[in-house]
Amino acid sequence: MLKVDKINVFYGLLQALWNVSFEVQKGEIVSFLGSNGAGKTTAIKTVQGMLRASSGEILFMDTFIDRLDSHNIVGLGLSLVAEERLLFPSMSVLENLELGAYSQRARAVRRQSLEWVYGLFPVLKKCSRQKAYTLSGGEQQMVAIGRGLMAKPKLLMMDEPSLGLAPLFVGQLFKAIEMIHKQGVSILLAEQNVSISLRISKKAYVFENGRVILKGRAVDLLQNENIEKAYLGL
Amino acid sequence: MASQFFQVVVGGILLGGIYGFAAFGLSITFGVLNILNLTHGDFLMLGSLVGYGIFLHFGINPFIIAIIIIPLFVVIGVGFYLLLLKPISGKPPNQLLVASVLITLGASIVIEDLTSFFWPHPITGIDYSLPSLELYGVVISETRLFILLFLLILAVSIQLYLQKTYMGKSIRAITQCRGGAKLIGIPISRISALTFGLGVAIAASAGVFYITLFTVTPVIGIPLTVKYMSIVVLGGLGSLTGSVIGGIILGIAESLTAYWFGAQWSPAVSFILLISILMIKPEGLLGRQR
Numbered sequence: 001m002l003k004v005d006k007i008n009v010f011y012g013l014l015q016a017l018w019n020v021s022f023e024v025q026k027g028e029i030v031s032f033l034g035s036n037g038a039g040k041t042t043a044i045k046t047v048q049g050m051l052r053a054s055s056g057e058i059l060f061m062d063t064f065i066d067r068l069d070s071h072n073i074v075g076l077g078l079s080l081v082a083e084e085r086l087l088f089p090s091m092s093v094l095e096n097l098e099l100g101a102y103s104q105r106a107r108a109v110r111r112q113s114l115e116w117v118y119g120l121f122p123v124l125k126k127c128s129r130q131k132a133y134t135l136s137g138g139e140q141q142m143v144a145i146g147r148g149l150m151a152k153p154k155l156l157m158m159d160e161p162s163l164g165l166a167p168l169f170v171g172q173l174f175k176a177i178e179m180i181h182k183q184g185v186s187i188l189l190a191e192q193n194v195s196i197s198l199r200i201s202k203k204a205y206v207f208e209n210g211r212v213i214l215k216g217r218a219v220d221l222l223q224n225e226n227i228e229k230a231y232l233g234l
Numbered sequence: 235m236a237s238q239f240f241q242v243v244v245g246g247i248l249l250g251g252i253y254g255f256a257a258f259g260l261s262i263t264f265g266v267l268n269i270l271n272l273t274h275g276d277f278l279m280l281g282s283l284v285g286y287g288i289f290l291h292f293g294i295n296p297f298i299i300a301i302i303i304i305p306l307f308v309v310i311g312v313g314f315y316l317l318l319l320k321p322i323s324g325k326p327p328n329q330l331l332v333a334s335v336l337i338t339l340g341a342s343i344v345i346e347d348l349t350s351f352f353w354p355h356p357i358t359g360i361d362y363s364l365p366s367l368e369l370y371g372v373v374i375s376e377t378r379l380f381i382l383l384f385l386l387i388l389a390v391s392i393q394l395y396l397q398k399t400y401m402g403k404s405i406r407a408i409t410q411c412r413g414g415a416k417l418i419g420i421p422i423s424r425i426s427a428l429t430f431g432l433g434v435a436i437a438a439s440a441g442v443f444y445i446t447l448f449t450v451t452p453v454i455g456i457p458l459t460v461k462y463m464s465i466v467v468l469g470g471l472g473s474l475t476g477s478v479i480g481g482i483i484l485g486i487a488e489s490l491t492a493y494w495f496g497a498q499w500s501p502a503v504s505f506i507l508l509i510s511i512l513m514i515k516p517e518g519l520l521g522r523q524r
Binding site: 048050069070071072073074075079080082084085086087088089090091095098099100102103107147148151 | 400403404406407410411413414415416417418419420421422
């Protein structure tokens with residue numbers, strides 16, 4: 001479904017990714033692990049077209065997307081839920097969600113999508129008239145994920161969805177992620193919360209200093225003690 | 235005495251309506267594109283002149299001219315954006331602002347000089363007036379009253395457009411969170427071009443009313459732009475209501491200053507208001523803390 005082949009990404013003169021390759025098959029949950037600044041976010045943003053790879057190829061559903069603009073990539077069925085959430089603060093929850101269905105394809109089915117999102121996160125239905133900036137961190141995260149789902153993605157990428165959430169919320173969040181996955185959406189997850197994300201993932205990639213240093217099946221990585229070292233960046 | 239005071243205040247409100255409407259055009263351009271368009275006042279001036287030309291040759295009612303001029307100037311604005319501003323749109327925000335000031339300042343000078351070349355004389359306005367109205371001793375120009383009413387309708391339509399349509403929502407989304415807008419697949423450069431066109435068209439439309447009330451010369455552009463910038467800061471960025479309220483406050487303040495201290499002091503008022511609001515509430519009256 002998504003195949004990234006040896007991409008190199010620079011921030012100005014600074015190289016952030018070195019020959020990074022990874023793959024997500026249809027129906028999989030794939031995790032990116034690694035410490036802060038290891039390159040997970042850069043890799044995800046490059047796939048979404050927010051950053052450009054200077055070399056390498058990105059193939060999504062038989063289309064090369066490494067030279068496409070973000071809005072075309074979203075239209076193909078690839079959504080990103082950013083770490084910063086990037087909601088529209090002075091718009092209501094409902095407006096935030098509706099704008100998520102921006103592409104023609106998603107706009108046509110936005111009523112069903114909205115019901116789907118409300119089913120996953122019933123809280124959002126209750127506060128649908130509230131302005132986004134008035135919500136708690138956990139609720140904002142739900143809006144961000146809901147907005148990503150409104151685009152009808154085939155692959156949903158999530159960057160640190162559990163960051164800054166109360167532990168109780170984290171459990172709910174991962175339940176929701178599993179539900180989204182069961183409904184046929186493939187998921188790419190970049191998480192600091194290693195144990196919980198490995199538990200729901202099929203395979204994982206470990207990033208360090210802009211390179212993929214380890215990859216494998218999640219069950220194998222769970223037993224691997226190097227993973228903790230790699231994750232902590234020691 | 236009291237009735238004279240009210241007379242001045244009412245005049246200020248009517249003037250402020252035009253100010254606020256024109257300023258909103260500047261406000262959305264700045265909010266969506268992150269650029270400062272110093273040609274805004276020049277497009278108002280061009281709108282006045284084109285409106286004047288249409289009035290002279292076809293004798294169409296200025297209220298209708300103010301509407302038919304909108305699509306024309308949307309096209310001109312989009313062309314201006316694609317030609318001069320799109321090439322710099324990829325720059326980081328701080329460089330973009332400086333680059334846009336330089337480009338639009340240059341364009342403004344070119345527009346002013348070209349216009350002076352073709353229109354050497356100041357144009358004293360469309361001769362269009364309706365009888366005045368007297369209410370509790372306050373004389374209100376009916377022309378101004380209708381203009382205000384008309385602007386109100388236009389402003390409400392624009393507000394509805396921004397609230398209800400996908401295009402309007404995209405404009406607000408980009409103003410509120412550029413990164414988020416890009417993330418969900420809003421085509422930023424297309425919306426930017428259209429927004430610029432809309433901003434220019436609002437200026438031109440306001441210009442048609444401007445010339446029914448004031449004398450227009452080719453060099454009014456920059457002073458007007460500065461005035462509208464003060465209003466945008468006063469009212470808060472990207473808020474139509476804020477711009478209208480800011481415009482009305484400035485309109486009243488200018489009229490009262492002219493009444494009490496003399497007309498030569500009224501241009502200073504916009505700067506005094508600008509500085510005070512920056513000291514007291516930098517995000518503007520209706521702006522949200524960023």
